[in-house]
Each structure stands twice: as structure tokens, then as C-alpha cells.
Amino acid sequence: MRGSWAALLAGCVALGCAPRAVRVxxxxxxxxxxxxxxxARACATGGATTEHRRQLGGTxxxxxxxxxxxxxxxxxxxxTLAAELLRGVDARDLAGMRRALAREGVxxxxxxxxxxxxxxxxxxxxxxxxxxxTLGDLRGHPGLALGLSHEFLDRADGWPGLRARYGLPQRDxxxxxxxxxYRALSxxxxxVTDLYTTDAEIAWHHLRVLxxxxxxxxxxxxxxxYRADLARRAPGCVRALESLGGSLDAATMIDLNDRVxxxxxxxxxxxxxxxxxxxxxxxxxxxxxxxxxxWLRTREHIAMxxxxxxxxxxxAVPLGVAAARRPRLGALVLGAAGVLQTVPSLALLVxxxxxxxxxxxPAVAALFLYSLxxxxxxxxxxxxxxxxxxxxxxxxxxxxxxxxxxxxELPLALPSILAGVKTAAVINVGTATxxxxxxxxxxxxxxxxxxxxxxxxxxxxxxxxxxxxALLTQALFALIERAAVPRPLRGGR
Amino acid sequence: xxxxxxxxxxxxxKRYGDEVALGPIDLDVPANRTTVLLGPSGCGKSTxxxxxxxxxxxxxxxxxxxxxxxxxASVEGLRxxxxxxxxxxxxxxxxxxxxxxxLLARWLRRPPAEVDARVVELAALARLPTALLDRHPGExxxxxxxxxxxxxxxxxxxxxxxxxxxxxxxxxxVRAELxxxxxxxxxxxxxxxxxxxxxxxxxxxxxxxxxxxxxxxVAQQGTxxxxxxxxxxxxxxxxxxxxxDPPAGP
Ligand SMILES: Nc1ncnc2c1ncn2[C@@H]1O[C@H](COP(=O)(O)OP(=O)(O)O)[C@@H](O)[C@H]1O
Ligand SMILES: [Mg+2]
Numbered sequence: 001m002r003g004s005w006a007a008l009l010a011g012c013v014a015l016g017c018a019p020r021a022v023r024v025x026x027x028x029x030x031x032x033x034x035x036x037x038x039x040a041r042a043c044a045t046g047g048a049t050t051e052h053r054r055q056l057g058g059t060x061x062x063x064x065x066x067x068x069x070x071x072x073x074x075x076x077x078x079x080t081l082a083a084e085l086l087r088g089v090d091a092r093d094l095a096g097m098r099r100a101l102a103r104e105g106v107x108x109x110x111x112x113x114x115x116x117x118x119x120x121x122x123x124x125x126x127x128x129x130x131x132x133x134t135l136g137d138l139r140g141h142p143g144l145a146l147g148l149s150h151e152f153l154d155r156a157d158g159w160p161g162l163r164a165r166y167g168l169p170q171r172d173x174x175x176x177x178x179x180x181x182y183r184a185l186s187x188x189x190x191x192v193t194d195l196y197t198t199d200a201e202i203a204w205h206h207l208r209v210l211x212x213x214x215x216x217x218x219x220x221x222x223x224x225x226y227r228a229d230l231a232r233r234a235p236g237c238v239r240a241l242e243s244l245g246g247s248l249d250a251a252t253m254i255d256l257n258d259r260v261x262x263x264x265x266x267x268x269x270x271x272x273x274x275x276x277x278x279x280x281x282x283x284x285x286x287x288x289x290x291x292x293x294x295w296l297r298t299r300e301h302i303a304m305x306x307x308x309x310x311x312x313x314x315x316a317v318p319l320g321v322a323a324a325r326r327p328r329l330g331a332l333v334l335g336a337a338g339v340l341q342t343v344p345s346l347a348l349l350v351x352x353x354x355x356x357x358x359x360x361x362p363a364v365a366a367l368f369l370y371s372l373x374x375x376x377x378x379x380x381x382x383x384x385x386x387x388x389x390x391x392x393x394x395x396x397x398x399x400x401x402x403x404x405x406x407x408x409e410l411p412l413a414l415p416s417i418l419a420g421v422k423t424a425a426v427i428n429v430g431t432a433t434x435x436x437x438x439x440x441x442x443x444x445x446x447x448x449x450x451x452x453x454x455x456x457x458x459x460x461x462x463x464x465x466x467x468x469x470a471l472l473t474q475a476l477f478a479l480i481e482r483a484a485v486p487r488p489l490r491g492g493r
Numbered sequence: 494x495x496x497x498x499x500x501x502x503x504x505x506x507k508r509y510g511d512e513v514a515l516g517p518i519d520l521d522v523p524a525n526r527t528t529v530l531l532g533p534s535g536c537g538k539s540t541x542x543x544x545x546x547x548x549x550x551x552x553x554x555x556x557x558x559x560x561x562x563x564x565x566a567s568v569e570g571l572r573x574x575x576x577x578x579x580x581x582x583x584x585x586x587x588x589x590x591x592x593x594x595x596l597l598a599r600w601l602r603r604p605p606a607e608v609d610a611r612v613v614e615l616a617a618l619a620r621l622p623t624a625l626l627d628r629h630p631g632e633x634x635x636x637x638x639x640x641x642x643x644x645x646x647x648x649x650x651x652x653x654x655x656x657x658x659x660x661x662x663x664x665x666x667v668r669a670e671l672x673x674x675x676x677x678x679x680x681x682x683x684x685x686x687x688x689x690x691x692x693x694x695x696x697x698x699x700x701x702x703x704x705x706x707x708x709x710x711v712a713q714q715g716t717x718x719x720x721x722x723x724x725x726x727x728x729x730x731x732x733x734x735x736x737x738d739p740p741a742g743p
């Protein structure tokens with residue numbers, strides 16, 4: 001499937017079709033999105049058509065997407081490269097890193113100019129009261145609660161190594177979203193969190209950054225990774241990306257982060273302003289109103305739900321019919337659909353990226369897979385629930401099996417099947433918000449952005465329409481039931 | 494022609510697991526008459542009827558209906574020549590009375606005008622007010638439902654009619670009225686009818702010929718007068734006696 005698309009694309013390029021747009025990706029945090037926006041705008045000034053797939057989830061998603069050719073460029077940190085993606089290469093050895101990347105068909109720009117490494121932060125008043133200045137000082141305060149981002153908690157160069165290096169005794173260590181951790185800090189639910197040294201929140205939340213006096217954390221210089229073939233496909237773009245080297249220091253980055261996070265400017269506007277002021281590059285910023293934004297997200301969201309639901313009905317109803325007729329096959333089908341249901345949505349989305357790339361396709365595929373179980377289950381239940389005397393009557397009339405299925409059995413099972421489709425639809429409306437993690441858009445986009453920016457209003461821009469859509473779906477199915485199911489078969493008459 | 498049996502079972506046995514539900518049994522069903530299958534509950538009456546329209550296949554022996562062996566290949570065509578009515582009618586709740594009656598004819602793409610005319614004709618025969626035709630089964634009384642089931646069974650003018658306790662679920666008043674109407678229909682049509690009942694009075698009402706079953710075998714067959722005059726064994730006498738004697742007062 002992927003191979004044939006690649007072949008099609010290659011053929012298209014050879015025939016002189018317009019080259020496809022340069023796609024820039026960015027991770028799901030503000031600095032990543034700003035850098036992605038800076039890269040996309042710089043690239044565009046180099047003459048390439050450019051699009052920015054913003055806030056695509058974590059490192060694994062972006063790295064896979066880059067190597068699969070789903071995106072061409074994304075901002076990364078040398079420390080992450082060394083620890084996660086190119087094991088055994090030192091984060092300060094740029095040449096070694098470039099060689100290792102070249103084997104993956106990836107190139108690395110000159111470092112952008114700032115080092116955004118991990119650190120632990122403590123609220124200033126607490127730090128002053130307990131005399132906390134260095135990471136080592138935490139040893140004397142085993143009762144402190146730590147709220148760490150999931151990635152930091154799990155990665156080899158994160159919490160496990162840090163705890164070993166400093167001999168830290170804290171037992172109350174929870175994984176939480178980086179942006180939620182700041183809320184938890186203000187609420188007093190945790191006292192220590194991991195942060196990045198360019199986070200705008202350090203000043204904003206009055207945090208003290210604990211000194212890493214044993215030099216535990218590695219270098220996290222910001223760079224842009226891009227596909228090696230981009231130099232041939234869009235040389236102007238690559239020149240523009242390379243020219244960004246050394247132009248962003250930590251203070252500048254903190255300021256850019258602060259403009260987005262606290263002053264509520266959009267990443268696009270902040271990136272465009274900086275490029276114009278400091279690099280003399282003029283790029284257009286489209287102004288779009290909230291209504292247009294919500295409408296776009298609504299279309300994306302509904303398209304995801306409809307496509308997945310339609311495909312699921314077309315697959316799951318025949319599967320359910322087969323499963324109802326053959327008990328062994330039925331057990332197998334229901335078992336498989338049940339196992340699918342237990343795969344966490346985020347994991348499923350990431351697993352689908354190598355196969356389907358990023359964007360709506362993996363999201364629709366995941367929603368499709370989740371829809372199978374309720375529809376198959378209810379189809380089987382509906383068919384098995386038909387009274388034997390009715391089955392026998394249909395058979396005794398002399399109708400062949402296909403006609404019995406179409407004229408008698410499916411209509412009798414219809415209320416149950418519809419209930420299954422409705423369950424799947426309502427679940428899909430909710431789960432589709434996760435599609436934003438892989439670039440599918442939808443109501444998840446403002447929710448992710450809102451969590452990232454600590455902005456309840458932005459979260460509501462996604463959460464309220466999603467809730468309304470779920471209610472609307474319920475109402476719509478009540479109407480469909482009234483239209484499609486004969487009165488005597490309707491529940492609660 | 495009319496001397497040939499309409500249906501016959503030769504050396505037929507039907508088992509469910511290790512339990513013998515019917516047989517071994519040999520039986521001829523005479524053409525153009527009403528045969529009543531009589532016997533206590535669980536003696537195999539419904540099983541026999543299901544064998545006759547191929548809903549189940551025998552474990553041993555041969556079933557012939559309307560001149561042909563019942564095989565997987567012949568069974569569908571055969572069922573269209575045999576009407577079947579069960580207790581509670583087996584009407585499809587998602588279709589109206591008319592939808593139930595005409596389902597097969599519409600699937601066979603019979604001309605609509607012909608279908609409509611036949612429905613009116615059958616409604617008169619089954620004494621069902623045509624105003625009720627557009628109701629769903631749930632909106633009809635038990636007796637009306639059985640009239641619709643009879644119409645459905647007669648829609649394609651079958652050569653044979655199988656009825657499995659068609660009046661079993663009705664209250665006495667409705668039952669008596671429908672009994673009379675059914676007998677009128679059978680007489681008017683002169684078709685081969687096999688009717689199952691466990692009720693002796695019903696057998697007396699309908700039957701030219703009575704087949705009394707016991708544990709899956711024929712205990713005795715003949716006219717009811719013959720069975721009463723010369724019961725073959727104690728079971729026959731007891732079965733007939735139990736239902737004719739007035740019940741002992743409390
Ligand atoms: N589908 C079935 N599975 C198992 N046993 C059955 C089935 N149908 C009928 N039987 C058994 O076969 C015997 C005859 O049943 P049936 O023909 O329904 O009796 P009747 O109609 O005379 O009451 C009974 O013992 C019944 O339990
Ligand atoms: Mg029975």
C-alpha cells in the first residue's frame with residue numbers, strides 16, 4: 001500500500017508534476033510548535049510551498065513520521081537524539097551524530113543557539129524555606145511529592161538515572177502531562193516538577209531551578225532535523241533552515257515562549273514577528289476568527305467520525321452475521337475485536353503511523369478498529385435473540401437463506417444493531433479528539449493547545465463542541481431509530 | 494391419483510442426542526383429507542410435522558411429500574407447496590398483517606394486482622376484516638393473528654397444509670369460533686391437511702383420520718370411532734378416557 005503510493009509519487013515527480021509541499025512537523029509543546037513555525041516560515045522564504053503539521057505528539061511520532069517521509073523537517077534536541085534515537089552517540093559530538101543520522105537518511109541543521117535541557121523546579125517560597133538550591137539538596141526532604149512528565153519519568157536519561165546519580169529518596173513520584181504539572185504545583189498537589197530551561201513558566205510561576213551540580217543532564221541543543229533528500233527537492237528551503245543556526249539564544253527562546261504562553265499570541269504571529277525583526281524575513285500571518293476555526297475543526301472531526309463509522313458498519317455487520325451463524329468463528333471474531341478494544345488509543349495511533357503515516361488516516365483507522373466490537377457484538381446479540389419460532393416460520397415459507405437474512409433476520413435485529421452503531425458513534429466522537437496527536441485535526445486540536453497554553457477558554461473551544469456533538473449524535477440516532485425501526489420493534493413503547 | 498398418499502414416512506427415526514424424539518415410524522398421510530396428529534405433550538407430533546416440510550432431516554428412513562423425496566435440493570420448492578401454521582402464528586412483528594401474508598409472493602415477484610386480489614380473497618375466507626390488514630401483529634388479538642397466519646400459509650395456494658396446535662394459545666370462546674371457521678375452510682378447499690393437537694375434542698371436530706402417537710410411535714390410527722370402539726391397548730383407552738370422562742369434582 002505504502003509502496004504503491006511511493007511509486008505513484010515517484011512517477012508523478014518524474015512526469016514533472018509540481019513537487020509536493022515541504023511538510024514541517026512539531027511536537028506537542030509550545031517551544032516545539034514555535035520552532036516548527038519558524039522553520040516552516042523560513043523554508044517558505046526559500047521558495048518552497050510549505051505546510052506545518054503542528055503538535056503531532058511526542059518524539060516517537062515525529063521521528064517515525066520523518067523517516068517514513070510523512071514530514072520533511074522537525075525541531076529536535078541533541079540530547080534526545082543521543083539518548084533516544086541514536087543510542088551510543090554523545091550529545092556533544094555533532095559530527096558523530098550527523099554520521100549516524102545520515103544512515104537513516106536524515107540531516108541535521110547547525111544548532112539554533114540555545115540549550116534547553118531538563119531541570120527540576122520548586123516553588124520559590126518552598127525552596128527558600130527548605131534551603132533548596134541544588135538537586136543534591138532534595139536528599140534531605142524525602143516527603144516532597146514529584147509530578148514528572150511521562151517522557152521524563154520513563155526515559156533512561158530522565159528520572160531513573162537522576163535518582164541514582166543523586167541518591168534521591170522521594171517515593172511520591174507521579175507521571176503527569178508537563179502542562180498539567182504547573183497546575184498541580186499551584187494547587188499544592190506536588191512540590192517538584194521537571195521543566196525545560198527555556199520554559200516561560202519558570203518566571204511566571206516563580207520557580208527556583210535546582211542546580212545540576214553533578215552535571216547529570218546532557219546537552220539539549222535545539223536543531224532542525226530534515227530529510228537528506230530535501231536538499232535536492234527544495235535547496236532554497238534547506239539554505240534558509242541552515243541560516244537559522246546560532247540565531248536563537250536561551251533568553252530569546254524564553255521570551256518567545258512567554259509571548260505565546262502568557263501574552264496569548266499565536267505561535268504563527270510570534271514566529272513571524274521574530275523572523276521579521278531579527279532575520280529581515282517577511283511572512284504572511286493569516287488572521288482567522290474563532291468561528292472559522294471551530295467550523296474547520298468541526299468538519300475535520302465529523303469527517304473522521306463518519307468515515308470510520310461507515311467503514312466499521314460495512315465490515316462489522318457482515319462479521320456479526322457470520323459470527324452469529326458459526327459459534328466458533330463468532331468466539332474468534334469477538335475475541336479479536338475485544339483485544340483491539342484494550343489497546344490504549346494513543347498507543348494504537350502511534351503504532352499505525354509507520355503503516356498509514358500521519359494525518360486523518362491513522363486516526364480514522366484507529367476509530368474504525370474501536371468501532372468494530374460494539375457493532376459486531378450487537379449484531380450477534382440481535383440475531384441470536386430472534387425467537388426460534390420466527391426463524392422457523394421464515395424457513396418454512398420457502399425463502400432461501402439470503403432472503404431470510406435480508407427480509408426477516410436483519411430487520412428483527414435492527415434495533416440491536418443500531419444501538420451498537422450508536423455506541424460506536426458516541427465513543428468515536430470522544431476518541432477522535434486524540435486524532436490531533438497525529439495531525440488529524442478535529443476538536444482535539446484546541447484541547448491540546450489549551451492544555452499546552454494553560455488556557456481554559458481554548459480547551460473549551462474543543463471540549464464544548466465535542467460534548468455537543470456527542471449529544472447531537474445521540475439525538476440523531478433516536479431519529480434514525482424512529483425512521484428505520486417499525487413501531488412494534490422499538491423499545492419502551 | 495387421490496389414492497396415492499400426499500406424504501409418507503417409511504422407517505423414519507429422529508433423535509436429539511441419545512433421545513429418540515420420533516420413530517421408528519411408518520405413516521401415510523392421505524390426500525385431500527384432514528389427518529389429526531393426536532397425543533400427549535412430548536410424543537413427537539411437532540417433530541413429525543417438521544420432518545414433513547424439511548425443517549429437520551430424519552436420522553434414518555425416508556420422507557416423501559407430494560410425490561418427491563424431501564432432500565436439501567427439493568426442500569425449498571416443496572415448502573412453497575406446503576403451508577405451515579404454528580401456535581401463536583409465528584408472525585413477523587416488523588411487518589404488517591398484509592406484509593406477513595404477501596412476503597413470499599413479493600419475494601417471488603408475483604404481479605402486485607394478483608397479490609392484492611389474493612389477499613382480499615383470503616381475508617374473506619379466513620373471515621378477517623380487511624381494515625386489520627395494515628396493523629402489526631402486536632396490534633391484533635390472538636385469534637386475529639391465527640387468521641393472518643392461516644392466510645400467509647394459504648397465499649400461494651399450497652397443496653398441503655400443516656398446522657401445529659393452531660388454536661393452542663387461544664381462550665375458549667375465540668377457540669370455538671375459529672375451530673368452526675377453520676373446518677369451513679378445510680371443507681371448502683378440500684386440501685390435504687395435517688393438524689396437530691393434544692385435545693381430543695378438537696380431534697373429534699376436525700378429523701377424518703386420527704393418528705394417536707405415544708413416545709414417538711403410532712399407538713393406533715383410524716377414525717376416532719374406530720379408536721373408541723376398539724382401542725388397541727391400555728394407553729389408547731386411557732388417553733381417550735381421560736379426556737372424555739367428566740373431571741372428578743373437588
Ligand atoms: N430441538 C430439539 N432439541 C432437543 N430435543 C428436542 C427438540 N425438539 C424436540 N425435542 C424432543 O423431542 C421430543 C418430541 O418433541 P415434540 O415433537 O416437540 O413433541 P410434541 O410436539 O408432541 O409435544 C420431546 O422429548 C422433546 O423434548
Ligand atoms: Mg409440539
